Amino acid sequence: MNTKDSILKIAKETIALESASISNLATLIDNDFAEAVQLIYKSKGRVIITGIGKSAIIATKIVATLNSTGTPAVFMHAADAIHGDLGLILEDDVVICISKSGNTPEIKVLVPLIKNAKNKMIAITGNKDSFLGTQADYVLNAYVAKEACPNNLAPTTSTTAQLVIGDALAVCLLEIRGFSSKDFAKYHPGGALGKKLYLRVQDLSSVNNKPQVQLDTDVKKVIIEISESLLGVTAVTENNKIVGIITDGDLRRMLTKVDDFTGLTAKDIMGSNPKTINEEAMAVDAMELMETNGISQLLVENNGEYAGVIHIHNLIKEGII
Incomplete structure (x- = not known):
C-alpha cells in the first residue's frame, strides 16, 4: 500500500468522498438556515460559537471568518463553558452549538443552561434527531453519510461539512450587510490583501525621491539626477507639468547612438508620452498599469502637476506583488 499509485488513489477517493458530501449539503439547506441568518443579522448582540473536540476547532475558524x-x-x-466560561454569553447574544452527533455529554449539559438563559440557539449538527437537534431553535443540517477515514471514525468529512455551513452563514451575512472591499480592508489592515485594498499611490511615492x-x-545633469534618485528615472517638467520622462534605458540607448553627448539636453533624449498615475489611485492600480506596459516606474500626478515616482520595488516591499 506504500506505492505512489496506491497513495494517489487514496487521496483522490478522499477528495471525491468529501466533495460529494459537500455537494449534498445544498439539498439539506432549508428555512431554518434562512431564519438563522436573519436572526443573527437582526441581533443586537454577538454570535457565541461553541463545540468540543474537532468541532471546537471548526468553531474557532467560523468565529474568525x-x-x-x-x-x-x-x-x-x-x-470550559460548564466550568465557568458560561459568563461569556450576554443577554442579546446568539449561540451556535456545533456537534456531529449532537449527543456528547458536554453538549447535553450545556444546552439546557443556554435555554434557561433565554438565548436563541442554532445547531450545526449531522443528526437532527439528536438531543442538540431537538433542543435548538434552528437546526442547520450538516449530515454526511461517511467519514473519509476508512474506519468511519476520525472526523474528516463531517468537520469539512461544518466548516462549509459556517462559510455559507458568513457569506450570507456579508451579502446582507453590504460588506464592501473597503470594509474588508478595515478589518485586514496588516496583510497583503488589506494593503491592496487601502494603500494608495501617494502612500508609497511619498517615501521616494522626486527626480x-x-x-x-x-x-550630464540628467545622469546625476537619475543616479541620485535611485529610481532609474526622472521626470522632465515645465512649470511643474510633466512633459517627458527619461529612464536608465533611454540613457543606454543614447550612448549606443552618439559618441559625444556634449550639448545634448533632456529634450533630445526624453520619451514624450510617459505613463502617469494620480496620487489618489490605489497602489494595486499602479501595479496593474506597470504589468500591462512592462515598466517598473510610473510618474505620479496631483491635480495635473508632477508629484513624484512610484517604483515596482515599493509594491514588492509592501507585499502587493
Whole structure:
C-alpha cells in the first residue's frame, strides 16, 4: 500500500468522498438556515460559537471568518463553558452549538443552561434527531453519510461539512450587510490583501525621491539626477507639468547612438508620452498599469502637476506583488 499509485488513489477517493458530501449539503439547506441568518443579522448582540473536540476547532475558524466579515463573534469551548466560561454569553447574544452527533455529554449539559438563559440557539449538527437537534431553535443540517477515514471514525468529512455551513452563514451575512472591499480592508489592515485594498499611490511615492529636470537640462545633469534618485528615472517638467520622462534605458540607448553627448539636453533624449498615475489611485492600480506596459516606474500626478515616482520595488516591499 506504500506505492505512489496506491497513495494517489487514496487521496483522490478522499477528495471525491468529501466533495460529494459537500455537494449534498445544498439539498439539506432549508428555512431554518434562512431564519438563522436573519436572526443573527437582526441581533443586537454577538454570535457565541461553541463545540468540543474537532468541532471546537471548526468553531474557532467560523468565529474568525465572521469577525473578518463584519459579524462580531466569540469562541466558547463547550467544556470550559460548564466550568465557568458560561459568563461569556450576554443577554442579546446568539449561540451556535456545533456537534456531529449532537449527543456528547458536554453538549447535553450545556444546552439546557443556554435555554434557561433565554438565548436563541442554532445547531450545526449531522443528526437532527439528536438531543442538540431537538433542543435548538434552528437546526442547520450538516449530515454526511461517511467519514473519509476508512474506519468511519476520525472526523474528516463531517468537520469539512461544518466548516462549509459556517462559510455559507458568513457569506450570507456579508451579502446582507453590504460588506464592501473597503470594509474588508478595515478589518485586514496588516496583510497583503488589506494593503491592496487601502494603500494608495501617494502612500508609497511619498517615501521616494522626486527626480526632476527641465527641458534644457544638459545630459550630464540628467545622469546625476537619475543616479541620485535611485529610481532609474526622472521626470522632465515645465512649470511643474510633466512633459517627458527619461529612464536608465533611454540613457543606454543614447550612448549606443552618439559618441559625444556634449550639448545634448533632456529634450533630445526624453520619451514624450510617459505613463502617469494620480496620487489618489490605489497602489494595486499602479501595479496593474506597470504589468500591462512592462515598466517598473510610473510618474505620479496631483491635480495635473508632477508629484513624484512610484517604483515596482515599493509594491514588492509592501507585499502587493
